[in-house]
Amino acid sequence: MERNTRQRDAILDVISGAGRPLSTQEILAAGKAAVSSLSIATVYRTLRDLVAEGHILPVKLPGEADRYEMAKLDDHYHFKCSTCSKVFDIHDSIKKNNLHVPRNFVIDKYDLILYGQCSDCVPKH
Amino acid sequence: MERNTRQRDAILDVISGAGRPLSTQEILAAGKAAVSSLSIATVYRTLRDLVAEGHILPVKLPGEADRYEMAKLDDHYHFKCSTCSKVFDIHDSIKKNNLHVPRNFVIDKYDLILYGQCSDCVPKH
DNA sequence: TTGCTATTGATATATTATTATCATTCAAAA
């Protein structure tokens, strides 16, 4: 129950080569360059398996479908360009002692998402 | 085309009295205390109108339906309790010069969401 | 009060993302 298929290789290559989280449609489109018959069903199935195996992680943004990126990246948060909708990794972290919560609340983790314009979409002056 | 209905008043009262963002189901349940016939369709319609009029704002969390809170609250971010699923306002902000983005990226706004246990759900020692 | 019509309640429908189904294909063991 574990075969090395061209589809699976293509999908993992696309994600590991992207450098930013990709949507299922981006993965489908880029994967077709390697396997033109690639189907969206295979994309979803393979993503589910790769997540279960710990190779990739879903990136969740409010009101949007999951994107995917390699697991085991350094601490980072995400930047979404409001114009082109691409999401970028920001390799940085905020210090937990900069976060203030009410008495007796306990923080497990946080999600920080920045919104704005990426360098390709910011208006040139 | 603008009537003051008991339903609309009840919904706005529920939101303004909550002190934290509420889901549509929470609004429906709490609103029924004032108008027992209240329907989910009216909740959605009224929320849409209240957003359009600028009275309330949607609070978006990854992978979840919108919650709603009063507009024009001070700067704050959100804390979601992983146990009871309630979302709380944290009246604080992070300084934009603590955020680092690539050259030529421009930040418009950010979303910070903390996850953990609220005071009601944190295990007592 | 009455009458008009915006709003409501109940429910059907739309939307969007993801999963299930199943005949066909193909990876890989023999």
Add this chain to the structure above:
DNA sequence: TTTTGAATGATAATAATATATCAATAGCAA
């Protein structure tokens, strides 16, 4: 090579929200 069943592709089914429909109700102006 041949064989076998896991994986694929195409598409139907599901799930979870949110919107549209429409007869009945109820604000509110006269």
